[in-house]
Amino acid sequence: MKNQELTKIFDYIADILEIKGDNLFRIRAYRRAARNIENLGEEIEKIIKDGAVDDIPGIGEDLAEKIKEYVSTGKMWFYEKLKKSIPKLALDLMAVPGVGPKTAKILCDRLKAKSIKELEKYLSQGRLKNIPGLREKKIANILKGIKFIRKSEHKIPLGEAFRISEEIISRLKKLGEIEKITAAGSLRRMKETIRDIDILIASLKPQKVIENFTALPEIKQVASRGKTKSTVITKDDVQIDMRVVRPQSFGSALCYFTGSKNHNIRLRKMAVAKGLKMNEYGIFEIRTNKKIAGKNEESVYSALGLAYIPPEMREDKGEIELARGHNIPRLLELEDIKGDLHVHSDSSDGMLKFEDIALICREIGYEYVVITDHSKSLRIAGGLSEKELFTNIKKVRKINKKTGIRLLIGSEVDILDNGRLDYGNNVLKELDFAIAAIHSGFRESKDKLTYRFLKAIESKFVNMIAHPTGRLMGVRDAYEIDLDKILKTARDANVAVEINAFPARLDLDDNASHRAKELGVTIGISTDTHTRKNFGNMFFGVGVARRAWLEKKDVLNTLSLADFLKKIRK
Ligand SMILES: [Zn+2]
Ligand SMILES: [Zn+2]
Missing domain, CATH: 3.30.460.10 (Beta Polymerase, domain 2)
Structure with missing residues (x-):
């Protein structure tokens, strides 16, 4: 718990320093500290006890003192003081997409609004005309950002x-x-x-x-x-x-409180048609008031003449009809996953060495894992030059022999503005598995973005499209693409499409993944791991897959190593 609190505080400090126009290196140091604490595998209290705070990367003496102060007193004096030096609204504004520290400062200074709500009112009234640095388009963007925040509030x-x-x-x-x-x-x-x-x-x-x-x-x-x-x-x-x-009502209560609402309405109607009454305490015969089910969920569904329905399917989207015919699919399970297809190492923006990645994945029980560092254009995320990638290819081949798991070398190749890939075919052909992704130009037209994907799929060296819609929860919505066209083209070219399991992405989402299954597209589920903890996100990717009714046969990385290698060979 303290790890999370410290992460938030260090991020806030960086935000405030940014608003105040403080030294860039100092701001970066706080950001780095926040990321490193966020990704610790251990409770900070324990690390303090072991006297190892200074060993956390990016934590010098000064930050170590602040951490200890917070853990022992529940307060960080520096942060408390800093907070008072700027209006609270400025801090809230930093969370609005499209509002940077400079804009936050202008808005606070000029408008004297006390809350985002008030600010929104002033902005729509046009009270911000003629302020240097705030053109009409910018104001429209801020209003859009506020609406976006409002939409994701309390979620x-x-x-x-x-x-x-x-x-x-x-x-x-x-x-x-x-x-x-x-x-x-x-x-x-x-x-x-x-x-x-x-x-x-x-x-x-x-x-x-x-x-x-x-x-x-x-x-x-x-x-x-x-x-x-x-x-x-x-x-x-x-x-x-x-x-x-009470334990004898656990099943009916679980069904009742799991929902969805629409699913439960259908169940209750079915009960009534059978002369039964259904509530959180159980299923009862209306005539005699005798309880006939409720201890577990299976008994509840069975009393209604239905096969058990996994919670992820309970949305009234056809699952009740399937259950009536006892045709509920055996949904994908976490244990079906045999490898991870999208992992960043410390050669780009990840934190793990190749050896660590191999070790962790072997511990999870995988048969293979693909290392997919960023390509050269994504400099901000440590993208690799051709030379660096060739060095890594050799390194992976060497390590492979001694790890007891198949380490594969790939790349998360940027799809450039013109739809071309960031490496030439002479590089791509050396890789075991290439995933292609868009990391720039999100605001292009639907046609242009779709074209970029189609062009990338055409390359005979691409095996998977990563995070296809680009949405990042709390930051930006999906960009506009012709998803059906992309899915069909990928299917025909034997290119998989990713469910990126990173919790802020979950991209494709459940609906799009279901559509992909309908079209016969192969799905790859991967974690986009940057730190040790991220491997655990596979669970959430599998959750999306289950909500999309995916089965083992729909998912690329449920294949054994031998079958996987056969399937991706082109
Ligand atoms: Zn990416
Ligand atoms: Zn990635």
């Missing part, structure tokens, strides 16, 4: 919600009196963003469980507290609704 990315819920669940388990505990709601359905977290518990001592829950250190405020349920707000400002039910 937590799946990865974040999952982390919080896992933490709460593991704490509660330790405190006892719990027979079963699980997240329900849209989190259990693996939706890409979540409004609030639902936790369901089976226990015979609800009072005790509620007592434990409301006293957890992660909780900032108890909004309501009843005999069997409670709502709280965590320190990350996330709402958690928790309910305790």
Whole structure:
């Protein structure tokens, strides 16, 4: 928990220093510190105890002191002081896409608005005319950014919600009196963003469980507290609704609280048609009021004459019809994944050495992993020159012999403005697996962007298109492309299309992935790993795949090494 808090604080400090026009190196140092703490594999408290804070990359003596101060006192004096030196609105504004520190400062100085809402009003009233540095187009962009923020407000990315819920669940388990505990709601359905977290518990001592829950250190405020349920707000400002039910009703309650709403409405209608009544306590015969199901979810579905429906499918998009005919597909499982196809090493913008990558992936149980550092044009992310890439190819071939897992060498090749790839064929042909991606020119026309993808797919050396729509949650929406055309062309050229499992990307998303399956496109699921922790994101990619009804046969990296190599050979 402290790791996350420190990450936020260091990012805020960098933001404030930027607004104040401070020294660029100093700002960068805080940003780097934030990233490094964010990616620590260990609790900062433990690192302090071990006296190893100075060993964290990018943490010098000064930052180490600040970290220790915060962990021991819960405050960082420097940050508290700094915060008071600028209006709060300036800080809020930095989160708005299209607003940099300079603009934030101008807006605050000129408008004297106290909140983003007020600012929005002033902007739409045209109160900002004739201010140097703020042209009409800029103002329109700011308004767009504010709307974007508003849209994503109170929505937590799946990865974040999952982390919080896992933490709460593991704490509660330790405190006892719990027979079963699980997240329900849209989190259990693996939706890409979540409004609030639902936790369901089976226990015979609800009072005790509620007592434990409301006293957890992660909780900032108890909004309501009843005999069997409670709502709280965590320190990350996330709402958690928790309910305790008797074990014999756990299945029906889980079904009820998992949703979706539309799915449950259909189920209840089916129950009524059968002379049954269905609620969170169970399924009952209306005539006799006798309970006939509810202990587990399987019994609930079976009482309605349905096969069990995995939570990720419960959206009333045809799954009930499938369940009626007992035709629910066996959805992809995390264990089906045999390798990762998109991993960055420390030769571009990742943090891991080739050997580390091999070791971690072997530990996960993979048969292969592809190293895909950025290509030369993406200088900002440490893109490799041809020479550097050739050196890496040799290095990977050498390491391969001693790691017990097949390390493959690839590249995340930029698709340039004209649709050409960032390396020539003489380079690409040496790679085991090339993925092509767009990292620039997002605002081009739909036709132009589509053309760039089609051109890249044409290259006989491209194996996969990475993060095809480019959306980055909380930062930018997907760019406009003719996705159907791209998918069909990829299918015909034996090019896979990625579900990028990075929680802010999840790109393709569930709907697009489902469309890809319909069209017969092969999907690759990969983590876009930059740090050790990122490998765990495969779980979220598989979640998207399950929401898209994908099966093992639809996914490229479920193939064994031998079959994988055969499939990608062109
Ligand atoms: Zn990328
Ligand atoms: Zn990448």
